[in-house]
Amino acid sequence: MPKIAIDPIxxxxxxxxxxxxxxxxxxxxxxxxxxxxxxxxLIVRNRDPREVWAFLSRI
Amino acid sequence: xxxxxxxxGITIPDNARIIRNLISGIQYVQxxxxxxxxxxxxxxxxxxxxxxxxxxxxxxxxxxxxxxxNATPSYFKTVQGKVKTLVESGQLGIFANGYWGHPAYKLPxxxxxxxxxxxxxxxxxxxDVIRMHALLGAKNPHxxxxxxxxxxxxxxxxxxxxxxxxxxxxxxxxxxxxxxxxQKVYIPDLLAVASFYKEWASIGGGVGNYLSYGExxxxxxxxxxxxxxxxxxxRNKNLSKVEPVDHMKVTEDAAHAWYKYSDGDDKAKHPWxxxxxxxxxxxxxxxxxxxxNKKYSWVKGIRYDGLSTEVGPLSRMLIAYASGHKRVKxxxxxxxxxxxxxxxxxxSTLGRTAARGVETLVTAEMLSVxxxxxxxxxxxGDLRIHNGEKWDPSTxxxxxxxxxxxxxxxxxxxxxxxxxxxxVANYQCVVPGGWNSSPRDAKGQRGPYEEALVNTPLADPxxxxxxxxxxxxxxxxxxxxxxxxxxxxxxLFKVRAL
Numbered sequence: 001m002p003k004i005a006i007d008p009i010x011x012x013x014x015x016x017x018x019x020x021x022x023x024x025x026x027x028x029x030x031x032x033x034x035x036x037x038x039x040x041x042l043i044v045r046n047r048d049p050r051e052v053w054a055f056l057s058r059i
Numbered sequence: 060x061x062x063x064x065x066x067x068g069i070t071i072p073d074n075a076r077i078i079r080n081l082i083s084g085i086q087y088v089q090x091x092x093x094x095x096x097x098x099x100x101x102x103x104x105x106x107x108x109x110x111x112x113x114x115x116x117x118x119x120x121x122x123x124x125x126x127x128x129n130a131t132p133s134y135f136k137t138v139q140g141k142v143k144t145l146v147e148s149g150q151l152g153i154f155a156n157g158y159w160g161h162p163a164y165k166l167p168x169x170x171x172x173x174x175x176x177x178x179x180x181x182x183x184x185x186x187d188v189i190r191m192h193a194l195l196g197a198k199n200p201h202x203x204x205x206x207x208x209x210x211x212x213x214x215x216x217x218x219x220x221x222x223x224x225x226x227x228x229x230x231x232x233x234x235x236x237x238x239x240x241x242q243k244v245y246i247p248d249l250l251a252v253a254s255f256y257k258e259w260a261s262i263g264g265g266v267g268n269y270l271s272y273g274e275x276x277x278x279x280x281x282x283x284x285x286x287x288x289x290x291x292x293x294r295n296k297n298l299s300k301v302e303p304v305d306h307m308k309v310t311e312d313a314a315h316a317w318y319k320y321s322d323g324d325d326k327a328k329h330p331w332x333x334x335x336x337x338x339x340x341x342x343x344x345x346x347x348x349x350x351x352n353k354k355y356s357w358v359k360g361i362r363y364d365g366l367s368t369e370v371g372p373l374s375r376m377l378i379a380y381a382s383g384h385k386r387v388k389x390x391x392x393x394x395x396x397x398x399x400x401x402x403x404x405x406x407s408t409l410g411r412t413a414a415r416g417v418e419t420l421v422t423a424e425m426l427s428v429x430x431x432x433x434x435x436x437x438x439x440g441d442l443r444i445h446n447g448e449k450w451d452p453s454t455x456x457x458x459x460x461x462x463x464x465x466x467x468x469x470x471x472x473x474x475x476x477x478x479x480x481x482x483v484a485n486y487q488c489v490v491p492g493g494w495n496s497s498p499r500d501a502k503g504q505r506g507p508y509e510e511a512l513v514n515t516p517l518a519d520p521x522x523x524x525x526x527x528x529x530x531x532x533x534x535x536x537x538x539x540x541x542x543x544x545x546x547x548x549x550x551l552f553k554v555r556a557l
Contacts, residue, residue: 002520031498034356
């Protein structure tokens, strides 16, 4: 019963990893893991609300 | 943008709303077409098999589906020659690292060749039509012309330094070009490919809860309920009831996510009181597997009303369909009829991929309507593009809270902001990828990707093409490295997948 790990699955917001348990030719269970820290919420703290869109729309 | 406008009680002018709709609209159309051809199609289309196609039969197939002009035997022969050169060189370039020859590929060689030809055509097409986004947003991606209170792009039919009559004519011709490709190439290809993979209408369904905040507002209020694509929540695949959306029902927990909450990681917190304190407890890389009984992701357990919820084109189209949206209903019913399946087929990997096509078509149809609205406004002499009444921080309350909805191409996005003394005191973003890729929550409920993968058949576990089909159907833009390991955790092989 192999376990599969797909890593990384890159995407605009970061990276993704999938782990899956395979049994009898079918996936029995799966796990999805974001493998990158984003933290953009912390970057905009204490900034002028009129300029934060320019940071946040980069997500 | 909308979160701050909502916090400060700002209403934007018509011109700004229409331009925002157009920027989002062309982004849907370009993104979805790129996703279908360049990120997803090769899960269904075997490029190498296209070499065996008869160009005459391919032309006959293409002509039977559409009156798109690039459908002659000599055209397909040329495309086939390009593919042949690539394959024979041993350097597949953009087609490298596919699972070519995998038993789960079902298309005849002619359909494969036609799809490869359109893959190449779509590259040229998208470069051209996205000029709409650049005209209105100054560039693509990441437009520069947004401004709290409206837009920073002036509109004036008679000025050389503004969006003028010439710009409107160009926008109108690009809208036409965008729609024509969707009507004559994307939709016929989607239906042709789908007809060979109908078993995927019962695979990859997932959690069955669907959310849309609504998008393309018809009025200028922040977070309006009056949108061209309606807001709603569908619970447990029940299309007979669309519940209204309440942003207070959105929560995030950190039971399986690498964060520390001050009052317990299992607590489901609304984003206004959300916390972003990283707490990585996973293995030190390189590692083979995560301990999925503990924390295993940087994505929080995002839930709506406590439920794992899918977002994206399928959610939007289901909510529009179930809300009686006339055009969406007409197109979806047409697609279902053509494929000979019922609405339950929509809750699947194939349904997700088909819904993206339906959304592209109905959105592409609206582009020229919105350009027309903008032209009528400008003609009437209304050139307002920005509401500056609350630009000066001295007009703001000491504390303000807001939230801003947006339906991005990939799904529901909301930002929550708390403003204190003119500065951002707290900010939380809950993004489409977060909803769909979220891990288990404190109750152990699987996230949408996780649930959608359960029971997916694998013809060859060493080449898990079927996993890619379902994950790609959610549109997470990926190029992934795949490792398959046996129970003794010995690595059997390593491949890169498209």
